[in-house]
Amino acid sequence: MGIFPSASDRKLLRELSARHSSAVAFASSCDEAREMLVKVQPQIVLLDREAEPADWRNSMSSLAAASHGACVLLVSRIVDEYLWNAVVSNGEDDVVRRPLSEEDLLRNVRLAWFYWNATCRTNAAATK
DSSP: OEEOSOHHHHHHHHHHHHHTTOOOOEESSHHHHHHHHHHHOOSEEEEETTTSOSOHHHHHHHHHHHTTSOEEEEEESOOOHHHHHHHHHTTOOEEEESSOOHHHHHHHHHHHHHHHHHHHHHHHHHTO
């Protein structure tokens, strides 16, 4: 799932999704995304920092809380150690550099998916 105001970013995600046989859904805001999380149950949520510039920390936390264990990635023009530490300290997963490139996006999404998949297996084993 992606929360992106940019049509070009949505287009890139649609193209990558089609090429890699995966589905992608978009929301225009965190409020809309929280409603969609229940229906779609994505493994990965990409939040464009520009979509929620006022308080991205609360937005990321609320998305993580509303999801069923989805990995939440922040997309930002500024990616430095301070931001990465703030994202990880907030309990979220990673930061994706903007402008989006196919290579970076695929790497980050694959890592998030592997993490999500491993976490699901660990949780499933723990509940047995």
